[in-house]
Structures are given as structure tokens and as C-alpha cells.
Amino acid sequence: MLAGRGSTVVDITALVDVVFQLLIFFLLTSSYINQPPSPEAPQVPVDLPESSVEATTQRIDDVTVAVDEKGDIFLDGARVTVEELGVNLARAANKNPNTVVLIRGDQRVPYGRIAEVMTIARTSRLRISATLRGE
Secondary structure (H helix, E strand, O other), rough: OOOOOOOOOOOOHHHHHHHHHHHHHHHHHHOEOOOOOEOOOOOOOOOOOOEEEEOOOOOOOOEEEOOOOOOOOEOOOOOEEEHHHHHHHHHHHHOOOEEEEEEEEEOOOHHHHHHHHHHHHHHOOEEEEEEEEEE
């Protein structure tokens, strides 16, 4: 005689734990900051992609790099060349290594131009954050 088979139970507790940990990891490592206009740093008019992220305030140690629709680079509102950007970001890194570079790129600018700015910031060993326009 054959013994009756018991029912099979699948325990997905471990799977749920892994999914929640991945979700928390991605939420904590995302670094998008929605920057409100500030009177001390003039804003360069760029058409940013839409986002529903809440606005956070800019820290004193942050520098803003904007790339307008023509591909011109602005550091805290002043137009700079690629070389000047590298020098100024290196100076900021020497002054405070915890400085964060906020990159504001117009959505019509080719990604290569934004990648160039990101490479300069990484070469200076600064942290990078992209900004999006809130809805």
C-alpha cells in the first residue's frame, strides 16, 4: 500500500524579507533633491523633467551646476568653461570634502554633456545629486 502524501507548504517569508530589503536599499540610495529657488544663488532657466518628489532645502556646502538648453555650464549662476568648472569643484572639495554637487540639466541637452559634468564632479571626489522639477 502507498502511504498518502501530505500537502506541500511553500514558505515565502524569506522571499518577502529580501524584497523589502531591496526596496529599502533603493529608497535609501536614491539621491534626487528638488531644489527650491534661493535668492542668494541666481537660477539659470532650464526646463527640468517632471517629478513628484518633495522639495528639500539646499545645504550651505552644496554647489549647483546647471546646463542650459544650449549646453552652456553655470556654476552657482555664473557661466564657466569646463576647465573652470574642474578647478572650482576641486577647490570646493579641498574646502569641504562633504560638498554635494547639485546638477540641473535641461531635458533637451544631450546626455553626453551632463555626463561630462558628472565626470568632472567625480574626478573632484564630490558627491553628485540630480535635481528634478516638482509637479
